[in-house]
Amino acid sequence: DTEVTQTPKHLVMGMTNKKSLKCEQHMGHRAMYWYKQKAKKPPELMFVYSYEKLSINESVPSRFSPECPNSSLLNLHLHALQPEDSALYLCASSQEGQGARTGELFFGEGSRLTVL
């Protein structure tokens, strides 16, 4: 199984709503990532978890709150978002640890978020 599964595929929310994006992988990867991608732009790194601990936060606003409940799951909790936060949110995973440094991330198909 070489898949990263993201749910939901589409989400529409108001600025006062609280919602969550979910990501799951069963490849035994110990690093998981959240990226944000606007139309016609490259993915922008948001968060990296390594062995279930947050290792990188790219100065993301606190209205985005990541969570890694276990090595297979990654969540992104959303609260009080702005319309400019509308984007495709991509989850990825990779091997981690000594000898695993390359650049091969496995991406899901993304959750397309629209904030009204």
Next chain:
Amino acid sequence: GESVGLHLPTLSVQEGDNSIINCAYSNSASDYFIWYKQESGKGPQFIIDIRSNMDKRQGQRVTVLLNKTVKHLSLQIAATQPGDSAVYFCAENYGGATNKLIFGTGTLLAVQP
């Protein structure tokens, strides 16, 4: 030809021709450089990577060239096929204890039959 500006840079090629997609990177300390392919409605898909101590690496129909002197990366696709039509991103792994992949500006490859 190529176009830049408000639109994604685009490379248009004929089916069967070779394609060359270029990228400039920014961080001299990056230890891996990677090419990803993103088809419409999908997440990026790994194509090939190259370590910073190499200058060329070949895969199936693809070759990546790295020129550290001018911080330039290129992807060559041989005998381009319609299925190669996608946006191609270069990425660099910033180094450190954790993989930190930063993506460059993409190029839309349009293959004409």
